[in-house]
Amino acid sequence: MYSWTVGDITVTSVIEVEGSAPGTFLFDEATPEVVLDRHGWARGSYVDDAGRLLTRVQALVIRSADTTIVVDTCIGNDKERDVPAWNQLQLPFLDRFRAAGFDPLAVDAVVCTHLHVDHVGWNTMLVDGEWRPTFPDSRYLFAGPEYRHWSAEPHCHRPEHDDSIAPVVAAGLVDLVDVDAEVAPGVTLVPTPGHTPGHCSVRLDSDGAAALITGDFMHHPVQVASPEWCSRFDVDRTRSEQTRREFVEAHADDELLLIGTHFGGPCSGRIVTTDDGHVLEPAAT
Ligand SMILES: [Zn+2]
Numbered sequence: 001m002y003s004w005t006v007g008d009i010t011v012t013s014v015i016e017v018e019g020s021a022p023g024t025f026l027f028d029e030a031t032p033e034v035v036l037d038r039h040g041w042a043r044g045s046y047v048d049d050a051g052r053l054l055t056r057v058q059a060l061v062i063r064s065a066d067t068t069i070v071v072d073t074c075i076g077n078d079k080e081r082d083v084p085a086w087n088q089l090q091l092p093f094l095d096r097f098r099a100a101g102f103d104p105l106a107v108d109a110v111v112c113t114h115l116h117v118d119h120v121g122w123n124t125m126l127v128d129g130e131w132r133p134t135f136p137d138s139r140y141l142f143a144g145p146e147y148r149h150w151s152a153e154p155h156c157h158r159p160e161h162d163d164s165i166a167p168v169v170a171a172g173l174v175d176l177v178d179v180d181a182e183v184a185p186g187v188t189l190v191p192t193p194g195h196t197p198g199h200c201s202v203r204l205d206s207d208g209a210a211a212l213i214t215g216d217f218m219h220h221p222v223q224v225a226s227p228e229w230c231s232r233f234d235v236d237r238t239r240s241e242q243t244r245r246e247f248v249e250a251h252a253d254d255e256l257l258l259i260g261t262h263f264g265g266p267c268s269g270r271i272v273t274t275d276d277g278h279v280l281e282p283a284a285t
């Protein structure tokens with residue numbers, strides 16, 4: 001099990017799917033040859049020997065004092081999706097969630113870093129033919145600009161809007177929050193736009209330690225070294241590149257622990273400067 005301690009805060013990974021993927025699934029540039037040549041530093045940690053990228057779909061569960069916060073809710077079960085590997089999943093995600101020591105009925109807040117299909121799925125689950133909130137006693141926090149973008153034409157017709165977003169809105173569980181909102185003491189949203197218009201990361205500060213849960217402003221550690229690599233799913237590539245460049249420059253060689261929502265392998269690290277530029281040095285979990 002992957003977990004991290006940030007001062008008095010803990011972060012625990014609950015994995016839905018993990019494995020390796022061809023780099024070109026995410027980045028036009030990332031053929032196996034280019035990945036191994038340009039990103040040899042990541043081989044054996046975030047990249048396999050065939051030049052494929054290690055990736056993961058996971059929820060990251062924060063415990064801070066008596067508060068439990070779920071960051072991103074993966075793909076979900078029983079959902080009709082265009083991506084074959086994500087269609088009609090029947091995975092034991094909730095069993096893993098409970099085995100990690102968490103109770104869906106005791107979650108205080110669900111934070112969706114953005115409203116893409118692989119970040120909202122377990123907002124709901126199918127019960128008696130209806131999409132019901134998986135975390136019925138929780139508040140669901142969406143950044144206002146993000147929700148307004150995806151709930152307007154033409155995006156409001158996405159299946160994930162109907163089965164994973166609209167039901168929690170209808171249940172009265174959603175709070176639209178600012179892109180820099182405080183979620184709980186030491187847990188704050190940080191705007192990281194570009195991948196989507198209202199995309200937010202989640203910053204943790206406790207007892208002098210700090211970490212950042214990325215969401216999708218970075219999909220993979222190779223983007224620390226190559227911030228110009230834009231994901232195929234970035235809505236505004238110019239803005240997403242700018243966000244990554246500024247972030248890498250700001251946090252190179254500091255103590256901020258980066259926890260990547262889709263990073264495979266060790267899933268986390270710190271940005272360090274080498275003769276070849278910036279890389280992500282894996283951190284122990
Ligand atoms: Zn995304």
Ligand SMILES: [Zn+2]
Pocket residue numbers: 116118119216262
């Ligand atoms: Zn994603």
